[in-house]
Amino acid sequence: MSTRPPRRGGGSETPKRPGGRPGRKPGFGADRPRTGPRTSARDAAERAARNRGDDSGERAPWIPAGGDAPAPKAPRPAASRAPRAEGAKPYRATSDASKPGGFKPAGSKPGTAKPAATKPAGSDAAPPGPTRREQRAAASATLASGVQTLMVETDEAGMRIDRFLTARFPQLPFTRVQSIVRKGELRVDGKRAKPNDRLEPGMSVRVPPLRLDQPTERPRNAARDATDSDFLRSLILYEDAEMMVLNKPFGLAVQGGSGTVRHVDGLLDALTGPDGQKPRLVHRLDKDTAGCLIVAKTRLAAATLAKSFRSRAARKIYWALTAGVPKVRQGRISTYLAKEEPTDADARMRVARHGDEGASHALTYYAMVDQAAQKLAWLSFKPVTGRTHQLRAHAAHIGHPIVGDPKYFSVENWELPGGIQNRLHLLARRIVIPHPRTGRPVDVSAPLPPHMAQSWNLLGFDSGRYDPVVDAPED
Numbered sequence: 247m248s249t250r251p252p253r254r255g256g257g258s259e260t261p262k263r264p265g266g267r268p269g270r271k272p273g274f275g276a277d278r279p280r281t282g283p284r285t286s287a288r289d290a291a292e293r294a295a296r297n298r299g300d301d302s303g304e305r306a307p308w309i310p311a312g313g314d315a316p317a318p319k320a321p322r323p324a325a326s327r328a329p330r331a332e333g334a335k336p337y338r339a340t341s342d343a344s345k346p347g348g349f350k351p352a353g354s355k356p357g358t359a360k361p362a363a364t365k366p367a368g369s370d371a372a373p374p375g376p377t378r379r380e381q382r383a384a385a386s387a388t389l390a391s392g393v394q395t396l397m398v399e400t401d402e403a404g405m406r407i408d409r410f411l412t413a414r415f416p417q418l419p420f421t422r423v424q425s426i427v428r429k430g431e432l433r434v435d436g437k438r439a440k441p442n443d444r445l446e447p448g449m450s451v452r453v454p455p456l457r458l459d460q461p462t463e464r465p466r467n468a469a470r471d472a473t474d475s476d477f478l479r480s481l482i483l484y485e486d487a488e489m490m491v492l493n494k495p496f497g498l499a500v501q502g503g504s505g506t507v508r509h510v511d512g513l514l515d516a517l518t519g520p521d522g523q524k525p526r527l528v529h530r531l532d533k534d535t536a537g538c539l540i541v542a543k544t545r546l547a548a549a550t551l552a553k554s555f556r557s558r559a560a561r562k563i564y565w566a567l568t569a570g571v572p573k574v575r576q577g578r579i580s581t582y583l584a585k586e587e588p589t590d591a592d593a594r595m596r597v598a599r600h601g602d603e604g605a606s607h608a609l610t611y612y613a614m615v616d617q618a619a620q621k622l623a624w625l626s627f628k629p630v631t632g633r634t635h636q637l638r639a640h641a642a643h644i645g646h647p648i649v650g651d652p653k654y655f656s657v658e659n660w661e662l663p664g665g666i667q668n669r670l671h672l673l674a675r676r677i678v679i680p681h682p683r684t685g686r687p688v689d690v691s692a693p694l695p696p697h698m699a700q701s702w703n704l705l706g707f708d709s710g711r712y713d714p715v716v717d718a719p720e721d
Contacts, residue, residue, distance in 0.1 A: 401545040406445075444556075483538065489551065528540045537564070551682050563627070565626055566673070579644060597639065611627070611628040611719065650669045666701045
């Protein structure tokens with residue numbers, strides 16, 4: 247009688263397990279490892295988990311780590327179940343009330359859930375990020391670009407874009423500031439900035455790499471500060487807590503530039519207060535123009551005074567000695583002015599036509615106060631606008647340039663009278679401007695500089711004579 251191997255499958259006579267799965271008879275291979283085909287999705291998931299060291303062998307593969315198990319599905323037919331791999335723990339449905347529908351390894355006590363093992367870091371699929379090479383390249387680009395984004399503060403409201411940049415980077419030459427603005431390297435709220443653009447609080451200013459050099463000026467010391475402070479205080483015509491008016495002498499530049507070491511803006515460092523506030527320039531005068539120069543002591547006062555200039559609330563009167571006597575004793579000069587060399591900050595201005603590139607309207611009223619025969623005239627100017635070299639260009643435009651002007655004096659066969667110095671005879675005589683705090687007018691007048699006082703005495707002009715330009719229109 248031949249011996250038949252025990253049957254692996256369950257027949258009708260084979261007892262059933264509670265889950266409906268066929269069981270095995272004792273002694274007929276019930277403890278033998280199963281080596282059948284592995285076609286189950288769960289078996290494949292368990293095998294993949296073992297290969298990568300995951301904890302899926304301790305829990306159902308469809309339950310995420312730390313998540314709740316989904317509701318159990320009805321058991322599949324016996325024919326669709328595949329034998330388990332050797333060493334795999336059998337799973338069975340549990341009726342544990344603490345985890346409804348959950349699954350746990352066979353042999354666990356009811357009511358106790360085995361905590362899931364901690365999942366190794368990096369096992370979850372993360373969104374793809376930049377590679378290390380890309381990260382290094384981005385960091386290098388940021389480091390090399392040097393681009394800055396500055397926010398406009400409340401006390402910087404109304405500042406011109408070039409003045410804003412000068413205030414934020416005082417070690418940057420003004421010629422470099424003008425070059426940056428002219429080339430369109432600045433962006434205000436994402437738009438290209440123009441030199442005359444005004445800023446408002448909250449605006450963002452994108453500044454290109456400046457590559458600031460170390461200051462070349464010699465270090466400041468107490469003796470130098472005392473000397474500069476005494477010199478500036480000797481020039482003060484008016485002073486209070488918010489502002490002061492200086493009598494700028496002939497030949498002293500207001501701001502630094504190419505080859506300019508000594509200037510008013512640099513001297514103001516000596517007047518820095520205990521709170522670190524440095525007096526600020528509000529407007530400019532040409533290097534060879536003497537007279538009233540307003541300086542603000544606080545940033546808020548500077549912004550308020552600058553608005554007064556823009557709104558034409560400030561009234562200015564200039565005195566000049568011109569070549570020849572105008573036929574019209576009182577008049578109005580209205581032209582458009584543009585630079586002959588747009589790239590030169592101190593270029594000569596020319597009379598242009600409306601619509602020309604870089605042309606700006608300039609309006610000046612003038613009146614003749616006195617004359618010396620038909621050779622020289624004392625003219626008083628009242629500018630309405632504030633263009634570069636406006637009075638000098640307008641005086642030359644009407645055929646009576648200012649004596650001693652190296653840029654605009656072009657009268658043929660004209661000789662300088664004896665005793666008159668060949669220096670620019672132009673004085674910012676008087677200025678009236680609303681006070682930045684009270685709003686009341688501040689009226690300040692400057693005396694004649696030495697070379698103009700000498701000419702006035704030589705020609706017999708009386709500096710106390712009535713000035714008819716005061717009655718000229720304001721616009």
